[in-house]
Amino acid sequence: MGDDSEWIKLPVDQKCEHKLWKARLSGYEEAMKIFQKIKDEKSPEWSKYLGLIKKFVTDSNAVVQLKGLEAALVYVENAHVAGKTTGEVVSGVVSKVFNQPKARAKELGMDICLMYIEIEKGEAVQDELLKGLDNKNPKIIVACIETLRKALSEFGSKIILLKPIIKVLPKLFESREKAVRDEAKLIAVEIYRWIRDALRPPLQNINSVQLKELEEEWVKLPTGAPRPTRFLRSQQELEAKLEQQQSAGGDAEGGGDDGDEVPQIDAYELLEAVEILSKLPKDFYDKIEAKKWQERKEALEAAEVLVKNPKLEAGDYADLVKALKKVVGKDTNVMLVALAAKCLTGLAVGLRKKFGQYAGHVVPTILEKFKEKKPQVVQALQEAIDAIFLTTTLQNISEDVLAVMDNKNPTIKQQTSLFIARSFRHCTASTLPKSLLKPFCAALLKHINDSALEVRDAAFEALGTALKVVGEKAVNPFLADVDKLKLDKIKECSEKVELAHGKKAGLATDKKEFKPVPGRTAASGAAGDKDVKDTSAPKPGPLKKAPAPKAGGPPKKGKPAAPGSSGSSGPKNKKGVDTKEIVEPELSIEVCEEKASAVLPPTCIQLLDSSNWKERLACMEEFQKAVELMDRTEMPCQALVRMLAKKPGWKETNFQVMQMKLHIVALIAQKGNFSRTSAQVVLDGLVDKIGDVKCGNNAKAAMTAIAEACMLPWTAEQVMSMAFSQKNPKNQSETLNWLSNAIKEFGFSGLNVKAFISNVKTALAATNPAVRTSAITLLGVMYLYVGPSLRMFFEDEKPALLSQIDAEFEKMQGQSPPTATRGISKHSTNAADEGEEGDEPDEGGNDVVDFLPRAEISDKISSELVSKIGDKNWKIRKEGLDEVASIINEAKFIQPNIGELPTALKGRLNDSNKILVQQTLTILQQLAVAMGPNIKQHVKNLGIPIITVLGDSKNNVRAAALATVNAWAEQTGMKEWLEGEDLSEELRRENPFLRQELLGWLAEKLPTLRSTPTDLILCVPHLYSCLEDRNGDVRKKAQDALPFFMMHLGYEKMAKATGKLKPTSKDQVLAMLEKAKANMPTKPAPAKATSKSTGGSAPAKFQPVSAPVEDSVSSSVEPKPDPKKAKTLGVSSKAKNAQGKKVPSKTSLKEEDDKSGPIFIVVPNGKEQRMKDEKGLKVLKWNFTTPRDEYIEQLKIQMSSCVAKWLQDEMFHSDFQHHNKALAVMVDHLESEKEGVIGCLDLILKWLTLRFFDTNTSVLMKALEYLKLLFTLLSEEEYHLAENEASSFIPYLILKVGEPKDVIRKDVRAILNRMCLVYPASKMFPFIMEGTKSKNSKQRAECLEELGCLVESYGMNVCQPTPGKALKEIAIHIGDRDNAVRNAALNTIVTVYNVHGDQVFKLIGNLSEKDMSMLEERIKRSAKRPSAAPIRQVEEKVQRTQNISSNANMLRKGPAEDMSSKLNQARSMSGHPEATQTVRREFQLDLDEIENDNSTVRCEMPELVQHKLDDIFEPVLIPEPKIRAVSPHFDDMHSNTASTINFIISQVASGDINTSIQALTQIDEVLRQEDKAEAMSGHIDQFLIATFMQLRLIYNTHMADEKLEKDEIIKLYSCIIGNMISLFQIEGLAREASTGVLKDLMHGLITLMLDSRIEDLEEGQQVIRSVNLLVVKVLEKSDQTNILSALLVLLQDSLLATASSPKFSELVMKCLWRMVRLLPDNINSINLDRILLDIHIFMKVFPKEKLKQCKSEFPIRTLKTLLHTLCKLKGPKILDHLTMIDNKNESELEAHLCRMMKHSMDQTGSKSDKETEKGASRIDEKSSKAKVNDFLAEIFKKIGSKENTKEGLAELYEYKKKYSDADIEPFLKNSSQFFQNYVERGLRMIEMEREGKGHIPTSTGVSPQMEVTCVSAPTSTVSSLGNTNGEEVGPSVYLERLKILRQRCGLDNTKQDDRPPLTSLLSKPTVPPVVSSTDMLHSKLSQLRESREQHQHSDLDSKQTHSAGTMSTSPSSAANIDDLKKRLERIKSSRK
Secondary structure, three states, rough: OOOOOHHOOOOOHHHHHOOOOHHHHHHHHHHHHHHOOOOOOOOOOOHHHHHHHHHHOOOOOOOHHHHHHHHHHHHHOOOOOOHHHHHHHHHHHHHOOOOOOHHHHHHHHHHHHHHHHHOOOOHHHHHHHHHOOOOOHHHHHHHHHHHHHHHHHHHHOOOHHHHHHHHHHHHOOOOHHHHHHHHHHHHHHHHHHHHHHHHHHHOOOOOHHHHHHHHHHHHOOOOOOOOOOOOOOOHHHHHHHHHHHHOOOOOOHHHHHHHHHHHHHHHHHHHHOOOOHOOOOOOHHOOOOOOHHHHHHHHHHHHHHHOOOOOEOOOOHHHHHHHHHHHHHHOOOHHHHHHHHHHHHHHHEEEHHHHHHHHHHHHHHHHHHHHOHHHHHHHHHHHHHHHHOOOHHHHHHHHHHHHHHHOOOOHHHHHHHHHHHHHHHHOOOOOOOOOHHHHHHHHHHHOOOOOEEEEEHHHHHHHHHHHHHHHHHHHHHOOOOOHHHHHHHHHHHHHHOOOOOOOOHHHOHHHOOOOOOOOOOOOOOOHHOOOOOOOOOOOHHHHHHOOOOOOHHHOOOOOOOOOOOOOOOOOOOOOOOHHOOOOOOOOOOOHHHHHHHHOHHHHHHHHHOOHHHHHHHHHHHHHHHHHHHHOOHHHOHHHHHHHHHOOHHOOOOOOHHHHHHHHHHHHHHHHHOOOOOHHHHHHHHHHHHHOOOOOOHHHHHHHHHHHHHOOHHHHHHHHHHHHHHHOHHHHHHHHHHHHHHHHHHHHHOOHHHHHHHHHHHHHOOOOHHHHHHHHHHHHHHHHHHHHHHHHHHOOOOOHHHHHHHHHHHHHHHHOOOOOOOOOOOOOOOOOOOOOEEEEEEEEOOOOOHOOOOEEOOOOOOOOHHHHHHHOOHHHHHHHHHHHHHHHHHHHEOOOOOOOOHHHHHHHHHOOHHHHHHHHHHHHHHHHHHHHHHHHHHHHHHHHHHHHHOOOOOHHHHHHHHHHHHHHHHHHOOOOHHOOOOHHHHHHHHHHHHHHHHHHHHHHHHHHHHHOOOOHHHHHOOOHHHHOOOOOOOHHHHHHHHHHHHHHHHHHHHHHHHHHHOOOOHHHHHHHHHHHHHHHHHOOOOOOOEEOOOOOOHHHHHHHHOOOOOOOHHHHHOOOOOHHHHOOOOOOOHHHOOOOOOOOOOOOOHHHHOOOOOOOOOOOOOOHHHHHHHHHHOOOOOOOOOOOOOOHHHHHHHHHOOEEEEHHHHHHHOOOOHHHHHHHHHHHHHHHHOHHHHOOOHHHHHHHHHHHHOOHHHHHHHHHHHHHHHHHHHHHHHOOOOOOHHHOHHHHHHHHHHHHHOOOHHHHHHHHHHHOOOOOOOHHHHHHHHHHOOOHHHHHHHHHHHHHHHHHHOOOEEEOOOOOHHHHHHHHHHOOOOOOHHHHHHHHHHHHHHHOOOOOHHHOOOOOOHHHHHHHHHHHHHHOOOOOOOOOHHHHHHHHHHHHHHHHOOEEEEEEEOOOOHHHHHHHHHHHHHOOOOOOHHHHHOOHHHHHHHHOOOOOOOOOOHHOOHHHHHHOOOOOOOOOOOOOOOOHOOOOOOOHHHHHHHHHHOOHHHHHHHHHHHHHHHHOOOOHHHHHHHHHHHHHHHHHHHHHHEEEEEHHHOOOOHHHHHHHHHHHHHHHHHHHOOHHHHHHHOOOOHHHHHHHHHHHHOHHHHHHOOHHHHHHHHHHHHHHHHHHHHOHHHHHHHHHHHHHHHHHHOOOOOHHHHHHHHHHHHHHHHHHHHHEEEEHHHHHHHHHHHHHHOOOOHHHHHHOHHHHHHHHHHHHHHHHHHHHHHHHHHOOOOOOHOOOOOOHHHHHHHHHHHHHHHHHHHHHHHHHHHHHHHHHHHHHHHHHHHHHHHHHHHOOHHHHHHHHHHHHOOOOOOOOOOOHHOOHHHHHHHHHHHHHOOOOOOOOOOOOOOOOOOOOHHHHHHHOOOOOHHHHHHHOOOOOOOHHHHHHHHHHHHHHOOOOOHHHHHHOOOOOHHHHHOOOOOOOOHHHHHHHHHHHHHHHHHHHOHHHHHHOOOOOOOOOOOOHHHHHHHHHHHHHHHHHHHHHH
């Protein structure tokens, strides 16, 4: 037996593994109890059992196993480490529990599985359960299915993945076991409930009977969308929300959420993909080209069968598509055409998006085949093209479709229009941008005028659909020329249209009746970049002359797009202008004369052609005046300019007249409605005069004015053609110069590049050098806008000329185009605020290059060329490739249609000849540049194969492939590459070269993406396998890429993806993820669109990159927009940058790309890591006399991760101007990027130290300017400079204090001054001291002066290491040979003398006689100065000291220092200045002097008349502790709020009192702010638990600790109680406290109230009173059911506990009585069933007999009172509330209630008679008594309120006088002793005052408010006695106050009595009495003590705050008191 019981002694975990089943049973039971007790889910206790849990569930003994399962369930539910056991435990449950016969075991097994799902381990559980389905035991299969069903039913289809379950369903339906089939049926029904018809396709092939049964079940299901009933831990809030909704009465809001709740499942996703290519008949391709149609038909039918599979596996379908396309296009047998079309439909449907790459080849063929009339063919073709459309986008096939629109065949036109209409239905406003809409509308408008009715109708339908989709506002500009009838027809069609995705897409819905949509809604296209391309229809008339360049792309990178700009260029550009272009017919000369004579003076017209120049001049002056006075609407511009052109016209010989004439032309253009017709009249003359020396400038001004009126593109083209059609070189060069300037002023929008280029080429070939120079200058300006691609047009120029052009381009490199300042024409109306697109743009974006003409090369890509490229002979293949290269080179810019070329080039990428592979890559690079952004449609079929080449074994081939991929990505952006599975498939290949190159490329590109690519997650599994690749380089690259993947996907998704890895791999990968999480860069801010409010039509201007975005939209100038911008109207520059769009300049791509983003990137923990590296000597310490290269390189490397690349280039540029630029940018970004600046502060300061070694003054000045701003910002942010930041910066800054330039020295001093706000002055001191050792005398002098300032501002405490040492070093400089240094040293020592007196002479040591005499002389001189107080203005002082003390508790701490060291540092620094900061200089004690001087010091008492004595009694203001958490503070309230709160709450229970107080202070800060208090919701129980744990800790540990200051404990109690009171004043939070927690809390509070040790403390009574108030709050504000229940349980426990004191039970009962009093108000909110259950349990434990045995009768009375009250309130219904009691006979509760009910029923009958008898006799007495009571109650209410205390006392005094026999005892009886004393004292004072005896002071310093609020701090005595009502206060009062102060400080009052009364002192001010310094010290000590005590309670008071603004930490004042005590002792002993 002995052996058997051995196990009893074993620890629990060993019992659990014991071989004896009894031992295990006991072990499991004990483990379960332990699990239930552990409150902290992160307790280390859990980890002990990690390895045992599997054994719990797989125990071989069935009985023991049950207990094990129960324990395991508790473990999984509560342990935070439980997730690690998922796999093994669930697999154990499946194999060992689900086969058990006991139902309970199975049930527990299921619960465990579901609990794992709840703790976010759903995938692992599901995997194990699915594995269980392969088990041979049908019981296990049934249980697994049932568990899956239950999980799906409870958690919903978002958590339980349906695809794998559906995959196994058919197999389950085939099972031989009926139970399995039945369970399969149930789960099929459950799945159907969630996904409805999406389940049908996968189950089509099961047994028809089963299917029928299922259909019947499915019909019975409710139609409403199902909702999960159980939630993951992370979704618990959602659960609470749902419960609220249901309790609030159903689905009022719920309905709206349905859509969010259930994910829409696409049946396609659930299907298995079928591979069909291998199943095609072997002779398929031969047969399909056979001559016999039957053979072709066979081949097609075979294909048709295969493509009918609903989901096809991805593969290379190019050949199959090509074959089918050929049949559709060329086969003569229409039946086969229809069959081939069906096959294409099948392919498109089965492949979906994967078919997209073939769409472009097939669409034109199908559209052209619509010429067939046969309905079945047409139908098949329609189905095919509709299916194909869904696999691609309208954008991709638009060119093909538009090409077919011009076909002459009406059927083709009709079917194409119908296809467009159907396509539009699938579009939304954003996928149908204006850039796409415009060409379609133009083509359809032609069709509505077609002769064939069916073509017209189809076009109307298409236009109507477009109208419905994007709204009238977007389509109207294109319908400007459509007559009303047709317009009505379009609108009519629009109303009939049903869109594919409901009405949502149509913006102008029926309600709006096609009125223009006000404002800019999503309607007019949130399509950003594609949005505003071409919006106006071409106009007739003179407009036709205008060039029609292709509308431009989005803004160039780095230039912000203009919101809402208007004004246009060229007819195709913007609706704002062109619709209002002034169109004017040409007028005859007679008409012009007539119109001119109407507005001009008659003399003027006569003298126009006078032969006398003076008359002509006078005529011009009159002409000018008339024009100036004319109104715009009345000015006949054409007539006036024709008058000016009249003879002599532009041949005018007198230059003055000519100048006037040109000036008038400019005036007319500016002031009138100037048309192009008018411009034609004058431009010739202007060009003729532009070269004139005297008139040239006027001619240019006139041309500029005309350009503004008629648009620059048109004017420029006219002017250029006129200039180059004449031969005058001067005119030509000046015209080019004018154009250069005009482009800068107007911007580049709309200019016809091609036309310019031909003129520029002519100019470059000119013999005159001036013309050539001007042409090159113009090219330089164009280069700013067009970029490097401009050079391509001049490559064939002579080398010399080309080098000049290159030099000009080089000059422009890196410059931004200037801001356009002109060009918003006076005609322009506000263009609508165009849309925006926050995401990666769809387009790669077309930019200025799109002005360039693109050549069509598809005809040159002949089939011969393609076959050449595919030839067997490599030489012929090379020839083919050479030909392709030359075709692309010739064309320069090409259209995207390149025929069969992609397929041919793709074949060459895996050519066996590597030279050809490289050549192909070069061609592909050329192709990307030539095709521009359109290359994106070839990404899938050509781009991805390039990536495959990255796996080549040859280094040079890989490099070429990478360059090509980058060239492509530059044009396309990254979105195209990351869509779909292609990229992940490449990463899957186990090729180390491919993997490392691809990962490197992704790591480079991912950080620039602003939005997360949807398919990026597909790459993650392969990324994980790369992390474990055999190849080290692959592993490294994978690790480098990891943070960037995480940046987009988030840690959670990445961690979830590890679920499918092997356990060993998983752990490794998770560790890497954790590491990557720390280094994860922040995601670039998503593009923000500037809203309309930025000023309606703000300017579209080119913005220099460095300028902040705001400027780009808020300037008052309204320049001309340009089409590049127009596209992204309303999108700020940030929005469009870094999105991989094409900038022609490859070189500047990167910088421009990044320029808009943040300049400082926040790298989490980056700074801390750098500090660690420096400490661990991993990097060089920043310490040098001159910076060496290795330091600069090191700084560059450190900066590369957190400073924008382009800024870093500027910062480390060799040219100082770039440094200035960098500083300007840093200044601009200082405010907007505070976080970034602080994150990189150490690097910024280090870089600035490098600038101190530069010789350039402008950089130095700029750097100092930046530093001033920087340190101002840091002090505002309350930042604390870290040690390494200070040590690597301050020494170098001090070097600059010796600069010869005065202004620099001044700046450096200002910076040092500001630094004291972020770095302790005491730590600055040694650095400056070091500076005094310099050889530079200016530096020595300035440093000495600065030391003097520090001592003056902060007192002697700053002198480090000791004042003695410091002063000795300063004194050495008195003998310096430089006069300035000597003076500075003397001044500094004099400053110290002023603060410290004669003690200075001791501290400075021995000086030479000469030096000493100089010093004494200087001291004497300074003494004569009037100002005796050298301390700076109090305000400045307060500010400085406040900042210092707050430094101790900064939010962002230097990581190397912990909080306590900082607090100590703050204490040491604050020292005396702090303690005396608001006591005036006259009253400060010269303590050092008293201490060192043994003779009695005569301290003269100042004349009291001159000073406000109140100041003495004001408490010393101790700055308020600004303790904040180290972790992110509460103000952020962001995603990590919960974890922050958890962290702080955990600190509340800390054993360290300071930590606990800090945490409580923070929580109090939150609780006091209404808007933030709700953050505590959900944490209340946790907080209360922490609080009562702390209460227990104080009670058991701290109070017993002799070493601990009891003041500290009182302070902690104050904080706790204050917090609790704040908390229980917020009803919503108070109600969250649960019963158990409330029980423990009440236990803690009552224990505290009964703690005799507290009562003995000085402040003890105050604490107990506060606890009293808190208990009342808890009782009133908590959930009434919970608190009542808690009190009943507490009473029961206290009566049971033998150790419990009777006093404890008594207080619990008092609380219960209080609750009983509250019952009448709360009865309806109480859960009576629960309360009665608690009473039942109580009565069960304590039957009546047992209760009667208690010493006290209170328990039984309490219980009876409670039950009696409940019966009284609820009546007989009370008996309905016994539902929760299982066995009512166990206690006497029911019988007791019945008795009471009966008794009350009996009484009600007789009651009324008795009352009538009594009532009559008592009525009079009652009424008078009631009045008296009311009156007294009113008085006591006043006494209890803060404001009316005195008034109340006065009234009470009057009342007592009037009714001397009045009894006020009942009112005082219930109040505290303190209140009773206060009332009596008050009455006595009033009595004595009325009798003229003056005031009698109170004997205690607690204000009257105390009783009312009970928490308010014991404010200084002044507040309780102060003359608030303005009455005179006698001096005796102050004497009394002093007594009180002394008494409270424990000082003896007896000595005071020897003194004459204060009144006599006042009356004899001339004879100052001798006051001993000891007494003065006593008084000071008492003040300090009082203020300190007062401060300790300040946290308690939630309402009453101190008037003081600056408060310090109380410990510092504590230090002062101790210091003073010691000094006092020393002085006393020395006196003896």
